[in-house]
Structures are given as C-alpha cells and as structure tokens.
Amino acid sequence: MQLTIQDLAKVYPDGTQALNGLSFSVSPGEGVVILGHNGCGKSTLMKCLTGLERPTSGRLVLDGVDLARASRRELRTLRQRIGCVFQKFNMVGNLSVLQNVLFGLMGRRGLLASHALTASRESRLAAMEALDRVGLAHLAARRTDTLSGGQQQRVAIARMLMQDAEIVLADEPVASLDPKAGQEVMELLWSVVRERGMTVLCVLHQIELARAFGERLIGLKAGTLAFDRPTDAISDADITTLYHTDTPQEADTDERVISPLQRAAQA
Amino acid sequence: MSELSHRYSAPPRLERPSPIAFILLLAFAAFFISGFTSANIHPDRLLRGVINLGTFFGEAMPPNFDRWDVIAIAMLETFQMAIVGVVFGVILSLPMALLCARNTSPHPLVRVVARNIVATLRTVPDLVWALIFVVAVGLGPLAGILAIVMDTIGFCARFFSERIEEVDPGPGQALAATGASRSGVVCGAILPECTPSFVATSLFSVEKAVRSAVVLGLVGAGGIGVELSAAMNLFRYDQALTVILSILVVVIGVEQVSAWIRKRVI
Numbered sequence: 001m002q003l004t005i006q007d008l009a010k011v012y013p014d015g016t017q018a019l020n021g022l023s024f025s026v027s028p029g030e031g032v033v034i035l036g037h038n039g040c041g042k043s044t045l046m047k048c049l050t051g052l053e054r055p056t057s058g059r060l061v062l063d064g065v066d067l068a069r070a071s072r073r074e075l076r077t078l079r080q081r082i083g084c085v086f087q088k089f090n091m092v093g094n095l096s097v098l099q100n101v102l103f104g105l106m107g108r109r110g111l112l113a114s115h116a117l118t119a120s121r122e123s124r125l126a127a128m129e130a131l132d133r134v135g136l137a138h139l140a141a142r143r144t145d146t147l148s149g150g151q152q153q154r155v156a157i158a159r160m161l162m163q164d165a166e167i168v169l170a171d172e173p174v175a176s177l178d179p180k181a182g183q184e185v186m187e188l189l190w191s192v193v194r195e196r197g198m199t200v201l202c203v204l205h206q207i208e209l210a211r212a213f214g215e216r217l218i219g220l221k222a223g224t225l226a227f228d229r230p231t232d233a234i235s236d237a238d239i240t241t242l243y244h245t246d247t248p249q250e251a252d253t254d255e256r257v258i259s260p261l262q263r264a265a266q267a
Numbered sequence: 268m269s270e271l272s273h274r275y276s277a278p279p280r281l282e283r284p285s286p287i288a289f290i291l292l293l294a295f296a297a298f299f300i301s302g303f304t305s306a307n308i309h310p311d312r313l314l315r316g317v318i319n320l321g322t323f324f325g326e327a328m329p330p331n332f333d334r335w336d337v338i339a340i341a342m343l344e345t346f347q348m349a350i351v352g353v354v355f356g357v358i359l360s361l362p363m364a365l366l367c368a369r370n371t372s373p374h375p376l377v378r379v380v381a382r383n384i385v386a387t388l389r390t391v392p393d394l395v396w397a398l399i400f401v402v403a404v405g406l407g408p409l410a411g412i413l414a415i416v417m418d419t420i421g422f423c424a425r426f427f428s429e430r431i432e433e434v435d436p437g438p439g440q441a442l443a444a445t446g447a448s449r450s451g452v453v454c455g456a457i458l459p460e461c462t463p464s465f466v467a468t469s470l471f472s473v474e475k476a477v478r479s480a481v482v483l484g485l486v487g488a489g490g491i492g493v494e495l496s497a498a499m500n501l502f503r504y505d506q507a508l509t510v511i512l513s514i515l516v517v518v519i520g521v522e523q524v525s526a527w528i529r530k531r532v533i
Binding site for chain 1: 443445460
C-alpha cells in the first residue's frame with residue numbers, strides 16, 4: 001500500500017501545533033521506523049493515519065484515498081486494510097485468545113462472522129493458523145489476560161494476520177515489554193510483515209531496535225521532519241541531535257505549561 | 268513553653284453551630300419528637316405488645332404443615348415470578364444501559380431522557396408498581412412479574428451503565444481501528460468486558476426480586492404473599508409461621524447460591 005503524506009498539519013483546539021508541514025511517502029513493502037522524543041507529534045501522526053484524528057490541513061493519501069477528507073464509510077473500509085499494534089496490546093482481556101484473533105475479521109465480515117461461537121469452520125481454522133504462526137496455538141483456549149505481555153503482543157500480531165492488513169501501524173509495540181520479549185516481538189513482527197509483503201510504519205524509542213529493523217529512519221522534531229534517510233546513512237550524531245537539543249517545540253511546550261501558572265501568579 | 272501556653276488558650280470544647288446547622292438540627296428534633304409522640308408509645312402498650320407476641324407464637328407453635336403442598340406451590344410461584352421478572356428486566360436493562368452510558372449513548376439528549384426514565388422506574392417502589400399492574404392486568408403472578416421487571420430495570424440499567432462508563436477504551440479502539448462498526452465495538456469489546464459485573468448485579472437483583480415477590484403477594488400480585496395474608500386474616504398463626512419459615516429458607520438459599528456463583532464469576 002502506497003502512503004503519501006503532504007504538508008500535513010494538525011492544530012489541536014487548545015492551540016497545540018502537533019504537526020507542522022510534514023511530508024514524506026512510504027512505498028509498498030517498505031519498513032519505516034519513526035523516531036522522536038515525547039511530544040514531537042508521533043502519536044498525532046499515528047492517530048491521523050487511523051482516522052482517530054482529522055488533520056487540520058494537508059493530505060494523507062493511502063492507496064488513492066485521502067484520509068483527511070474521507071467519509072465515515074470510506075474510513076471504515078480503509079481501516080479494514082490497516083493493521084494496528086498498540087503499546088498496551090488492547091486485547092479484550094476476559095475473552096479467549098482465539099476470540100481475540102477472530103476479532104480481526106470484524107471489520108470486513110461483521111460481528112457474527114468474527115464471534116467464536118458463530119464463526120465458520122474456515123475462519124476458526126484460519127485463526128488457529130495465525131496463532132500457530134506466532135507460536136501460541138497451544139494457548140488458543142486461554143483467557144487473554146492470563147498471558148504475559150510478550151504473548152499478548154504476539155496475539156495482537158495474529159489478530160493483524162487474521163485481519164489480512166496491507167499496512168501495519170505499530171505505535172511503540174515493545175515499550176511495555178522487557179528487552180528480551182521486545183526483541184522477540186520485533187523479530188516476529190518483521191518476519192510476518194516480510195512474508196506478506198506488508199508496508200510497516202513503526203514508532204520506536206529503542207534506537208538499537210530501530211537501527212536493527214528499520215530500512216529507513218524518519219526523525220520527527222516539533223511536528224516536522226528532522227531527517228528521512230536509509231538506516232545506513234544515519235549517523236549517531238543525527239540521533240543525538242534529534243533527542244538532545246532544545247527544540248522550539250520544547251520551548252513552546254514549556255511556555256504553554258507555565259503560562260497558566262504565571263497568569264495565576266500575577267492575578 | 269509555659270509562656271506559649273499562656274498566650275494561646277485551647278479551643279473551646281463546643282463550637283457554636285452555624286445557622287444552617289442549627290436550623291437543620293432544630294427541624295430534625297421537631298420531626299423526631301412529633302413522630303415519637305404520634306406513635307403513642309407507652310410502657311403498658313409495649314408490655315401488652317410483648318404479651319400479644321407471646322400469644323402469637325404460642326398459637327403458631329408448632330407450625331402447621333398440613334397445607335405444605337399448597338404453600339410449596341405458592342413458594343415455587345413466587346420464585347418463578349422473581350426469575351422471570353429478572354430475566355426480562357435484565358434483557359431490557361442492556362439497551363437501556365447502553366443509552367444511558369456516556370461512552371455508548373448515540374446523543375447527549377438521548378442519554379438524559381434514558382437516565383430520567385430509569386430514575387423514574389427506580390423511584391417508584393415495587394409495591395406501587397404491583398398495585399398499578401393489578402389494576403392493569405388483574406390479580407395474579409403476571410402483575411407481580413411486571414412489577415419486578417420495572418424494579419429490575421431501575422436497578423440494573425443504572426449499575427450496568429455505570430460499569431460501561433468505566434470500561435477501558437483501548438480494546439474498543441483496537442476493534443474500531445480494524446474497521447469494526449459501533450455495534451461491533453460494543454458487542455465485541457465493551458459488553459464482554461462488563462459481563463462479570465453484569466452477572467453479579469443480576470444475581471443481586473434476583474435476591475432483591477425474591478424478597479419483593481414475597482411482599483407483592485400481599486397486594487394480590489401472586490405468590491406466597493397471598494397465602495401469608497390469608498393465614499393472618501383467618502388467625503391461623505400456625506399456618507402463617509409455616510409460610511414465614513418457608514420464605515426464610517428460600518431467601519437464605521437464594522442468597523447462598525448467588526454468593527457462590529458470584530465468587531465463581533468474578
């Protein structure tokens with residue numbers, strides 16, 4: 001799936017400028033890692049990509065459809081092709097692992113076809129295959145909240161397989177995991193994505209993981225691009241600058257945080 | 268140290284109440300005294316009461332089990348009224364709760380209307396509902412069932428909607444992100460997460476309904492209450508005691524079973 005972002009800007013109602021003229025594109029099958037400190041606009045970008053937030057201006061074209069202007073219906077059909085992996089897994093905890101994987105079908109086929117009770121034989125079989133691919137077929141009947149964090153994230157990957165997504169948006173997929181489980185989840189995610197030829201956009205805070213897995217690194221700073229190059233062409237200095245300089249965004253944020261206090265102090 | 272205690276005396280033992288507190292206190296005292304006097308409580312009356320109680324238990328002992336079959340059938344009817352009423356009440360509570368909860372209501376206006384309906388159902392006592400339905404559908408268990416349905420909606424819809432509002436938004440967002448519809452998100456993520464709490468609330472309302480079904484019979488809405496009031500009116504205290512004992516057994520039994528299930532579910 002081809003993704004093109006052009007002059008994307010997002011201003012929240014409280015005046016926060018989260019994205020400021022962001023432009024880049026991702027070709028089908030590419031694996032891109034996004035880096036940046038907290039508050040640089042990564043999460044806003046991810047929310048715009050899933051349609052949870054509407055950008056203020058600019059274009060965000062996914063396979064010919066502009067997400068910034070899509071109707072509810074267009075958005076829903078587009079979302080069916082977008083797989084999401086979240087930092088906090090977002091499984092329905094008191095349902096079985098199999099049921100959570102089957103929910104991947106819900107967007108395309110509706111509630112009945114994705115419910116473990118009423119799903120077709122083929123769907124149940126496909127869900128078991130997806131679970132087998134992530135190495136958790138033996139836990140299919142378990143309650144999902146009894147699994148470890150790493151296992152739950154693998155269930156999320158199985159759900160994405162079930163969804164048959166074409167582009168994967170992963171928002172800090174390993175931030176809640178220990179280093180070993182994090183490494184394993186990243187390896188699994190990347191190998192699954194390669195098998196299916198999916199496009200990946202992954203936000204990471206672990207620079208080593210970003211270097212190991214991303215073919216291309218995008219640095220975000222104050223809602224604009226700091227760099228956008230193949231991983232080999234990124235030096236340590238680039239990354240140090242990304243994280244350690246006082247950016248205008250930070251100054252802005254500080255000012256916003258302080259100003260109500262200052263106002264209160266003056267009053 | 269001693270100098271300090273000279274300059275600062277201890278705060279007074281009693282503080283002067285604020286005017287509002289004083290008025291409230293006065294009103295409370297007035298209601299209490301007038302209520303107490305109108306109840307006409309005299310030592311000799313209390314003494315006579317104790318003697319009458321003694322007479323009652325003297326005549327009630329030993330309980331008369333002659334009519335045990337009729338009483339058992341009436342008790343079964345009471346229990347069935349409670350179960351049927353709660354099942355329909357819970358089924359109707361679900362959509363009502365979805366309309367009442369902030370995160371699932373289609374529109375704030377709908378939410379206000381739904382919440383007010385539920386509040387009204389809750390405010391009217393079950394006995395009053397029974398009186399109304401006896402007029403509407405006549406004497407018998409149907410009136411009792413309808414009264415219990417109303418009472419259950421008032422109770423369950425409120426607690427269900429509060430639970431729905433506490434739900435973790437993450438799993439629902441994950442389903443929405445796969446392109447699921449609103450109803451898909453509700454049925455796939457929100458309701459499953461709330462189910463254990465819904466079951467616990469429903470079990471509470473079964474206990475509540477069994478207790479109220481007993482009383483509903485007194486106004487002719489079916490069940491064991493009819494037997495009880497008949498036995499009392501005919502001064503057959505030995506039969507009345509049998510009815511009371513059977514109520515005790517069933518209510519305690521239902522509470523034990525529901526506590527056991529609740530422990531399993533949560």
